Amino acid sequence: MVSSKIMDFNADLVDDLARQKVVLFLGSGVSASCKTRAGQQIRQxxxxxxxxxxxxxxxxxxxxxxxxxxxxxxxxxxxxxxxxxxxxxxxxxxxxxQQVGEPSALHKALVKLEQRIVVTTNFDKLLESAWEQFSGSATHFPQVTTKIDHKAFAALRDVKGKFLIKLHGSIDDPDSMVFTKSDYADRAFGNWAYNEFLRVLLLTHTFLFVGFSMTDPAISLLVEQYAQSFPTARPHYMLVGGKVHDRLIEWNKKLRRLYVLPYKSDNNHAELPRLLTALGKKASERRRELLAASNQA
Incomplete structure (x- = not known):
């Protein structure tokens, strides 16, 4: 049963999904939802x-x-x-x-949200596999970016394209990966494009964090800076499995403009793809309403 607390989705979030103005920010918990062909999970x-x-x-x-x-x-x-x-x-x-895995129900639900921009800190190839398997009638793969430089900003201008931003690099190019303290100093904190790209996205789009714990020092700092600079701006959202203390929910709302949406983590987070599927249906309904209103105008 889908938890009633979360089924009352924020209307702004649904509207932004319908308009493809949501950045899906995916962490290692998404990769952990699938099994490799060897029958194991990719280690977080x-x-x-x-x-x-x-x-x-x-x-x-x-x-x-x-x-x-x-x-x-x-x-x-x-x-x-x-x-x-x-x-x-x-x-x-x-x-x-580099292990081959079978995309999970969570991967399917995320792809079916049909957003233009997906950002991930994961190195693996599971999202690319999920796109190929679940993208329906799509005729092209998303443009994959593994290095955050001036070229990454094309995602903001090409409103018809779809983009997979592998923020911390890809296993295809181990030298691109941001994995150590020195990597962060060089390619995250010390990279103007990394910081500006995420700042612009935070200001112009709504983020939905999935499988991401907000312990990444670069990401959490940028989210907090956004909240301090724009205290009345629209919030972002983070799905979190298990019980979350009310104080922590309020702290994230106040310090980060981040609405924490808890869900049951039982049975290997089985509720999460159901929630996202329900959210996707609401967004599709809203998209049809917007299209009908546009045609009548």
């Missing part, structure tokens, strides 16, 4: 770092990495692991994130 960030840390032979360095992981300083841990493993690091990345 922390489990992958723990797995990679197990390959380190230097005991003192392994202990330092373990300490960083316990402190949840994943960027530092990642830097240390990459330095310790050398070329084996890239091999591990490819073994994990």
């Amino acid at each position: 960030w922390e489990p992958f770092l723990q797995f990679a840390a197990g390959k380190i032979k230097d005991k003192s360095l392994k202990s330092l990495v373990k300490q960083s992981l316990e402190q949840r300083d994943y960027l530092m841990a990642c830097d240390l692991i990459r330095e310790a493993l050398g070329t084996e690091w890239t091999d591990l990345l490819k073994q994990e994130y």
Whole structure:
């Protein structure tokens, strides 16, 4: 049963979906929803770092990495692991994130929302596979961007095109991936295009975060800066599985202009694709209303 608390979707969100003015921002939880052909899930960030840390032979360095992981300083841990493993690091990345997987019901529900711009921090190829399988009558793949520079801004001007922005790179090009503290310093915090592109999107579109925990330092900072600069602007939305404390919901609303939408996380988040499917139906109905009104004008 779909939770009644969320079924009363915000009318602005439905309207923005109908007008293709929503940016679907997808995190590792989306990739975790599917199985690879080997019958496993692609590891999310922390489990992958723990797995990679197990390959380190230097005991003192392994202990330092373990300490960083316990402190949840994943960027530092990642830097240390990459330095310790050398070329084996890239091999591990490819073994994990180049796996072929079967797109999930969640992938299908997201593709069926039919938004122009999808942004993801994931490195894998699952979204591309989902697009091919579930895009219906679409005749072209979305334009995939794996490096955020001036060319990324084409997504803002080409209103007829569809775009998949792989914000932190793609496993097809390991050198493009933003995975360590030094990567963030160079390609996120230190990249004018990265910051400006997301700032413009936050101001001109409504974000719907799915499978994303808002622990990414660059993204959370930009969302907070947006809220401080435009305190009366339209909010953004984040779907979160499980119980969420009311204080946390209010904190996100106040500090980030981010409306947290909780849903039941039982049965491997089975409710999430149902919610998105219901949301997609409401957006389709609204799109038909807008088209009818336009034809009568």
